[in-house]
Amino acid sequence: MSKHRAAGPGRAVLVPGGPGGESPAGDPGADLVVDARDLTLRFGGVTSLDGVTLRHHRGEILAVIGPNGAGKTSLFNCLTGAYKPQQGSVAFSPEPGRSHSIVGKTPHSITKLGVARTFQNIRLFPALSALENVQIGVEMRQRYGSIGAILGTPRMRREERSGVEKSIELLELVGLRHRVHELSASLPYGEQRRLEIARALGTGPKLLLLDEPAAGTNPSEKLELAELIRTIAGTGVSVLLIEHDMRLVMSVAANVTVLNFGRVIAHGTPAEVQRDPAVVEAYLGTQDDDSVGESDAPAGDLVGNGGTGRDQH
Amino acid sequence: MGFVHQFWQLTIDGLMSGSLYAVIALGYTLVYGVLQLINFAHSEVFMLGAFGGLFAARELVNNFSDTPSGMASVGIVLVGLAVGALCGAAAAFTLERVAYRPLRKRNAPRLAYLISAIGASLFAVNMAGKLWERQNVTMELPFTNGTVFHVFSAEVNTKTLVIILVAAVMLVLLDTLVARTRLGQSIRAVAQDADTATLMGVNVERVILLTFIIGGLLAGAGGFLYAMTFSASNNMGFIPGVKAFTAAVLGGIGNVRGAMLGGIVLGLVESYGGYVFQASYKDVIAFLVLVLILMVRPTGLLGERLGRAA
Amino acid sequence: MSTTSATPATPSVAPTPPPSQPGGAAALGRAAAAALFSLAGLRQLGVCVLIGLTLALMTGPNGKAAEPLGAVRHAILAPRIVTYLIIAAVLWLLIALWPLARPLWSMGQAAARGPVTAVAQQRFAPLGLNLALLIVAIIMPMFFSNAAVTWMVDGVGIYALLALGLNVVIGYAGMLDLGYIAFFAIGAYTTAYFTSKTAISAHFPVSLNPFFVFPIAFVLAAVAGVLLGAPTLRLRGDYLAIVTLGFGEIIQLIANNSHWTNGPRGAFGVPHLSIHLLGINYSWKLDPKPYYYLLLAIIVLVMIAFGRLERSRIGRAWAAIREDEIAAEATGVPTLRLKLLAFAIGASVSGFAGVLFASKQFFNPQIFSLQASFLVVTIVIFGGMGNRLGVVVGSVVLQGLAFYLRDKVPATDRFIYFGAVVIVMMIFRPQGIVPSRRRKREISLAEHGVGHADSLGSAPTSESGAR
Ligand SMILES: Nc1ncnc2c1ncn2[C@@H]1O[C@H](COP(=O)(O)OP(=O)(O)OP(=O)(O)O)[C@@H](O)[C@H]1O
Numbered sequence A: 001m002s003k004h005r006a007a008g009p010g011r012a013v014l015v016p017g018g019p020g021g022e023s024p025a026g027d028p029g030a031d032l033v034v035d036a037r038d039l040t041l042r043f044g045g046v047t048s049l050d051g052v053t054l055r056h057h058r059g060e061i062l063a064v065i066g067p068n069g070a071g072k073t074s075l076f077n078c079l080t081g082a083y084k085p086q087q088g089s090v091a092f093s094p095e096p097g098r099s100h101s102i103v104g105k106t107p108h109s110i111t112k113l114g115v116a117r118t119f120q121n122i123r124l125f126p127a128l129s130a131l132e133n134v135q136i137g138v139e140m141r142q143r144y145g146s147i148g149a150i151l152g153t154p155r156m157r158r159e160e161r162s163g164v165e166k167s168i169e170l171l172e173l174v175g176l177r178h179r180v181h182e183l184s185a186s187l188p189y190g191e192q193r194r195l196e197i198a199r200a201l202g203t204g205p206k207l208l209l210l211d212e213p214a215a216g217t218n219p220s221e222k223l224e225l226a227e228l229i230r231t232i233a234g235t236g237v238s239v240l241l242i243e244h245d246m247r248l249v250m251s252v253a254a255n256v257t258v259l260n261f262g263r264v265i266a267h268g269t270p271a272e273v274q275r276d277p278a279v280v281e282a283y284l285g286t287q288d289d290d291s292v293g294e295s296d297a298p299a300g301d302l303v304g305n306g307g308t309g310r311d312q313h
Numbered sequence B: 001m002g003f004v005h006q007f008w009q010l011t012i013d014g015l016m017s018g019s020l021y022a023v024i025a026l027g028y029t030l031v032y033g034v035l036q037l038i039n040f041a042h043s044e045v046f047m048l049g050a051f052g053g054l055f056a057a058r059e060l061v062n063n064f065s066d067t068p069s070g071m072a073s074v075g076i077v078l079v080g081l082a083v084g085a086l087c088g089a090a091a092a093f094t095l096e097r098v099a100y101r102p103l104r105k106r107n108a109p110r111l112a113y114l115i116s117a118i119g120a121s122l123f124a125v126n127m128a129g130k131l132w133e134r135q136n137v138t139m140e141l142p143f144t145n146g147t148v149f150h151v152f153s154a155e156v157n158t159k160t161l162v163i164i165l166v167a168a169v170m171l172v173l174l175d176t177l178v179a180r181t182r183l184g185q186s187i188r189a190v191a192q193d194a195d196t197a198t199l200m201g202v203n204v205e206r207v208i209l210l211t212f213i214i215g216g217l218l219a220g221a222g223g224f225l226y227a228m229t230f231s232a233s234n235n236m237g238f239i240p241g242v243k244a245f246t247a248a249v250l251g252g253i254g255n256v257r258g259a260m261l262g263g264i265v266l267g268l269v270e271s272y273g274g275y276v277f278q279a280s281y282k283d284v285i286a287f288l289v290l291v292l293i294l295m296v297r298p299t300g301l302l303g304e305r306l307g308r309a310a
Numbered sequence C: 001m002s003t004t005s006a007t008p009a010t011p012s013v014a015p016t017p018p019p020s021q022p023g024g025a026a027a028l029g030r031a032a033a034a035a036l037f038s039l040a041g042l043r044q045l046g047v048c049v050l051i052g053l054t055l056a057l058m059t060g061p062n063g064k065a066a067e068p069l070g071a072v073r074h075a076i077l078a079p080r081i082v083t084y085l086i087i088a089a090v091l092w093l094l095i096a097l098w099p100l101a102r103p104l105w106s107m108g109q110a111a112a113r114g115p116v117t118a119v120a121q122q123r124f125a126p127l128g129l130n131l132a133l134l135i136v137a138i139i140m141p142m143f144f145s146n147a148a149v150t151w152m153v154d155g156v157g158i159y160a161l162l163a164l165g166l167n168v169v170i171g172y173a174g175m176l177d178l179g180y181i182a183f184f185a186i187g188a189y190t191t192a193y194f195t196s197k198t199a200i201s202a203h204f205p206v207s208l209n210p211f212f213v214f215p216i217a218f219v220l221a222a223v224a225g226v227l228l229g230a231p232t233l234r235l236r237g238d239y240l241a242i243v244t245l246g247f248g249e250i251i252q253l254i255a256n257n258s259h260w261t262n263g264p265r266g267a268f269g270v271p272h273l274s275i276h277l278l279g280i281n282y283s284w285k286l287d288p289k290p291y292y293y294l295l296l297a298i299i300v301l302v303m304i305a306f307g308r309l310e311r312s313r314i315g316r317a318w319a320a321i322r323e324d325e326i327a328a329e330a331t332g333v334p335t336l337r338l339k340l341l342a343f344a345i346g347a348s349v350s351g352f353a354g355v356l357f358a359s360k361q362f363f364n365p366q367i368f369s370l371q372a373s374f375l376v377v378t379i380v381i382f383g384g385m386g387n388r389l390g391v392v393v394g395s396v397v398l399q400g401l402a403f404y405l406r407d408k409v410p411a412t413d414r415f416i417y418f419g420a421v422v423i424v425m426m427i428f429r430p431q432g433i434v435p436s437r438r439r440k441r442e443i444s445l446a447e448h449g450v451g452h453a454d455s456l457g458s459a460p461t462s463e464s465g466a467r
């Protein structure tokens, strides 16, 4: 798939004339972990993605923002195989020089390639313990099968033990060491979100997709979350983040892509997109109030909605 | 006696059984439309309707010293149909109330519905066996069964004609009901999105119950037609049930016109296939059609949405 | 399904005064009267009378097709109805007054019993209990007649083994297989084919010892399961139920009509099991006890094996699929493959049981009827889906009752009761009499709108939930 690499300048994703034009995202030989081109996804009459192109640099924390219904979750669903876009291509490169086309693959095989995700509406395995939730992620890379399990082979015992150890490490990482044996459905909201991240990390991803991980959490949890995201990125995992809280986005993301009505309307650093008139307009309607974007910029949310949207992924 | 020679006769036979499948299939499809649930006990609704209609019509026929004719025949068939339909509706109502509603109120997982339906089916089949013996029960035809007309080389007899005509009338009535009436509109609304339908003021519980009852009326009347021509027995529902379900899937489950088309197509395929293969393996054909359609085109011939159907 | 959202199905009852208040008796009497003669109370009376009439019909005399209402008349318009009306009345008092008694009963219990219990540490039945049960099972045959021990093999044991296999499909993978007995038939006919030149008209060139047929039947049944499951499981889970239903019927149809299988006459003279190994020569003959112990050993081994499976990554992945299939996929669980695996494991246990059965006795196609499949489903549901011990207990209780009542309830009527048992369990205790903790939690959580408890997709009327 590397033939795509050379095609077209990176600027294609930028909003023409937007102030984000000087963004550093545009060098054509870049090392991309995700190279999604021209994705179009329709549901009957609704077009939820309309020619979306997304370039995600390896190791980068990239944020995707946009008003409700802009198509952010749909984009995630296309990247993880939950939906199949009618048009477009997605190349995922787990490491430099290796690249896979993702469209048409089943979600679990995409996870196996190294893409993991969390869901906007938390989807844990509610009747399993925190540990078991993470174990399921960790164990997807294990090799023993049903016969091994029945016979209790040494390899099975070894893998079982290392699976538990690794899961506990991950629970430690997200700060849930004390909840190991608790039922996931009984955890407080913020902890459920972190448990979902631990489960996703269990699958050993090279790319982690977080769909509104801060939704419904309190300010101190948000700080912890930002810290966690940076830690994860520090281990070499590229992070794609959907988030409404601009403060969080500003504090972790190097770059931001803005979607509206299924189209990319801006791309650049957080500060740049916040100043972008197209973005301001997308969020605030057509009000002609120049100062809004500027004055609100350091303060926080672009939208009031913390976003516990509808029942979707 | 080649296939060509038999072709028209096979076609007529296929149309006859196909129209019965279509009538039963509508019950599966309607319930699937509103509840996304295979109503496994629907075949027992058919069976109970068959017994009801058969007993009523048999009682009347027995009052005649020889085969009734003219208006008397028409009247007896109509009474049988009506009683069959009412028994079917009553069975469907009871089924919904006893086996499904308590689960719905509790928001039970789907597996529970399937299992509950199996329980209801076991209960009904064996209860019928206890009440009316475990054997085929037949009745004298309420009319003289002669050849009415010919289609090329094939004879169309009274029995076949009655079944096809009655089934056609029921199919048209149902199609009109779903497409044109307020109730039909509500059914389609619930099928499309139950939550939104509730917001729009549709009484979903009532629509569900009525959907069961409509399915029951059709299956019960179809049961009478079947019992009149062949026989009734406590386990008669099973095979027509699986076939009607196949017809529903064939047409696109949840799709009303699809179920009609699916029934006819299945009847024809089975009829031709039964000639080509051995007759005792005729029932296998429907099953093969089911597996094949699942593999090749799982959304059926006409697609799946009830809302889109009419 | 937000139309009826998460309201539990407790009938609405006016708040009742705490029974310990002064003047309690009079107040309690008034409360009781109010509960009984309220609209809800009278409705409950109606339901109880209907239940009583149904029971009267179930236990009444058999009818005749010539006289459609005869059985109803003899069952209901007869003096015996009094008994059933009394039963109905007692039931009504119990149901209607239950809300008054509940505070008394639950006083000693912990107050908060929400859908979620906090600690999820997996606890398994203590070893001591298991050993005690095993010892009981070992000494049991000594106290029973030969006829009873024969039933303990053919009725209880074989069905317990079948239920253990079907439990993998229903309990572990959360799917429904309604043609389960077809794989049993495959096992039985395979045995006849490979072990004897005369049992059925088709036969293998050399006659093998039935022991060698175990692996063959095991594999054949698994292959049949995969062939059947692969095209079906890719679609909605509920289609599997009807496809297996059709498959079960087809296998019986073929067994009945094919010249190879001897048609309705069935198979005669399949050799008994025998061991000739390292100087040990032993044959199973007509005495049922050796079969009993062989079957017991197999059941224990299967229980141990499936217990390990359940606690392994495979078992956890099945749980994940049941609770949230989409999240499971996204976490890297190959859901289709694991569902197929469960289906194939279930099928092979059934095929395995078929070999045991065939090598013990004569069989014909009637044994592999649809009702036999339903019986296994009933046992699993009654015993407790997902609980190995539960499904074995289910077989012991249901089949034991069937034996105990063999002279009082005709065999054909049994299925009326089984059907009723299944419905009642689904309404009041879907987790079964010996529930699996995990399964019970799942069901209760699913009813409160958290996750699922099967792998059939979303609950009825909520299509959007599955996305
Ligand atoms: N399965 C589906 N069926 C029909 N329409 C869908 C489906 N999934 C998404 N859509 C539509 O696609 C559009 C984009 O939805 P999406 O969930 O991707 O938005 P979003 O940016 O994630 O919004 P939010 O901030 O609310 O999460 C919406 O109009 C939505 O209604």
Ligand SMILES: [Mg+2]
Residues within 6 Å of the ligand: A072, A073, A074, A120, A309, A312
């Ligand atoms: Mg979203």
